[in-house]
Amino acid sequence: MKTEALPFAFFQGKVVKIEDAKVSIMTNALQYGTAVFGGMRGYYNKKENYISVFRIDDHYKRFLSSIHILGCKFAYSASELRDITLELLKKNSPKTDVYFRPFAYLGHTNIGPNLADATMDFSLYMIPMGEYLPVDKGLSVLVSSWRRITENSISPRAKISGAYVNSALARKEALENGYDEAVFLNDRGHVCEGSAANIFIVRDGVLITPSIADDILEGITRRSIIQLAKDLNIPVEERSVARSELYIADEAFFAGTGVQVAWIREVDKRLVGNGKRGKITGLLQDKFFKIVRGEDEKYQEWCTKVKIK
Numbered sequence: 001m002k003t004e005a006l007p008f009a010f011f012q013g014k015v016v017k018i019e020d021a022k023v024s025i026m027t028n029a030l031q032y033g034t035a036v037f038g039g040m041r042g043y044y045n046k047k048e049n050y051i052s053v054f055r056i057d058d059h060y061k062r063f064l065s066s067i068h069i070l071g072c073k074f075a076y077s078a079s080e081l082r083d084i085t086l087e088l089l090k091k092n093s094p095k096t097d098v099y100f101r102p103f104a105y106l107g108h109t110n111i112g113p114n115l116a117d118a119t120m121d122f123s124l125y126m127i128p129m130g131e132y133l134p135v136d137k138g139l140s141v142l143v144s145s146w147r148r149i150t151e152n153s154i155s156p157r158a159k160i161s162g163a164y165v166n167s168a169l170a171r172k173e174a175l176e177n178g179y180d181e182a183v184f185l186n187d188r189g190h191v192c193e194g195s196a197a198n199i200f201i202v203r204d205g206v207l208i209t210p211s212i213a214d215d216i217l218e219g220i221t222r223r224s225i226i227q228l229a230k231d232l233n234i235p236v237e238e239r240s241v242a243r244s245e246l247y248i249a250d251e252a253f254f255a256g257t258g259v260q261v262a263w264i265r266e267v268d269k270r271l272v273g274n275g276k277r278g279k280i281t282g283l284l285q286d287k288f289f290k291i292v293r294g295e296d297e298k299y300q301e302w303c304t305k306v307k308i309k
Contacts, residue, residue, distance in 0.1 A: 006092040009125040010084050015091055021123060026109035033162020034113060035105035035120070036066040039257045041129070042089065042098040043293045044308070051089060051098065052294035053304040054257075056082055058220045060102070066158035067104055073119040074104060084124060086306055092126055093309045099129035099258075105161070132258035133197075135285070138265025138275065139180040139254070141194075143243060144170040148184035148192040148215045156192075156215045164196075171195040181254065183246065183267065186215040191241035197256030198222040201249035202280045206235045214240055221255045221288075224302070228287055231298075234280060251278030253285070260292075261285040 011021035029035040040059045042051040060078045067074045076084070085100060092098075107121035133139060146169045149156055154163040174182035174195070183199060184192040191210055193199050198219040200209045207229045210216050229236050246252065250273045252264040261284060263277045277285075290296045294303040 003127045003129070006094055006098070006126040006128070008088060008091045009123060010088050011123045012121065015088060018125060021125065023107060024109055027105070028108055028110060028113075029105035029161065031111075032106075032113035033160070033165070034070075034115060034118075035103060035161040036063065036070065037104075037159050037161055038063040038066075038100075038102040039159075040085075040100040040102075041257055041260075041292065042094075042100065042306075044095060044097050045293060045295075045305075046095070049095075050294070050305045050307050051094070052292060053085070053089070053100075053306065054292045055220050055224070055302050056085060056304050058223075059257075062159070062218065062220065063102055063104070066160065067120060069155050069158040070115055070160065072104075072106075072115055073117075074122070075119070076122055081122075086304070088124060088126065089306050090309070094126065094128060095308060096128045097130060099127050101125055101127070129258075132260070133181060133254070133262045135260055135262045138263050138272075138277065140178075141181050141183055141252075141264050141267045142174040142177060142179040143246070143268055144173055144182040144184055144195075146170045146173065146182075146184065148186045150187050150215050157212070157218050159217065167195040185243060188214075188240075189243065190214050191243060191246060192216055194254050194256070194259070197254040197259040197262075200225065200253050200255060201241065201245060202251035202278055203245065203249055205280070206237055207280060207284075208237045208239065208241060208245075210241050211238050219256055221257055221260070224291075225255050225261070225284055225288065228284055228291075229280075232283065232287070234284075246272075249273065251281045253281045261288045 009021040042053045104120040170182035246267045291299045
């Protein structure tokens with residue numbers, strides 16, 4: 001999907017026009033994937049003319065953790081990243097839902113994939129974004145033949161750019177076979193996640209999601225959904241999930257910053273439940289969209305509201 005960025009980006013320590021935020025073709029991160037990225041959403045409230053940025057501090061905490069896992073140096077603190085993001089938002093002043101892409105990368109042009117004693121550069125841009133995957137129609141999902149990267153190959157809890165070739169292969173397989181999305185298994189055969197989203201199932205009224213020990217990204221939307229479920233007195237289990245449990249689940253859905261909350265209609269041509277959005281999925285999905293738009297007083301601390309000019 002082709003997307004046009006908003007007019008301004010943060011690049012090499014300052015706000016510049018997006019067309020001036022360029023790197024050399026020799027850039028190490030371009031050659032070897034030696035970079036980490038984040039993704040945040042901002043939701044536009046037309047009536048009150050503000051953008052609600054969802055869980056910005058949690059996103060930058062994970063972003064810095066990803067850099068730390070690589071063992072690289074980085075010049076910015078979480079509070080500085082937050083300030084840069086909110087200032088760029090004010091500069092762009094979009095009147096639409098938006099997506100933020102912070103990006104830390106090896107900007108030098110040395111040959112070789114070497115992270116030793118490396119300092120990462122930082123950039124940030126914004127794009128308008130609606131649905132990454134449809135949230136109102138059930139998704140058709142394929143269990144991929146590709147296995148998820150493991151903790152001892154490339155840590156899946158870090159959003160490392162080069163690791164997402166793994167996701168691209170699984171999604172390619174799904175799309176070319178007529179499905180909307182893929183589901184990974186890990187090297188032990190346990191259900192892991194989608195190509196770029198966490199996964200939940202419901203069985204007998206219990207919300208179940210793979211454990212963080214099963215090679216998943218520690219998703220911020222995932223964490224939010226778990227908290228919402230507990231607040232709604234829905235039993236939650238974080239544990240290993242077998243492939244066949246996807247086939248006999250009563251409900252299933254993906255959760256992530258891009259996908260938001262999107263329900264699954266079928267897995268490997270098998271209907272999930274009755275093939276309709278389930279009761280628990282619907283409750284959590286409706287609650288989630290109210291919260292991210294800053295319309296639920298109980299969860300206001302998750303949202304940072306910025307007035308738009």
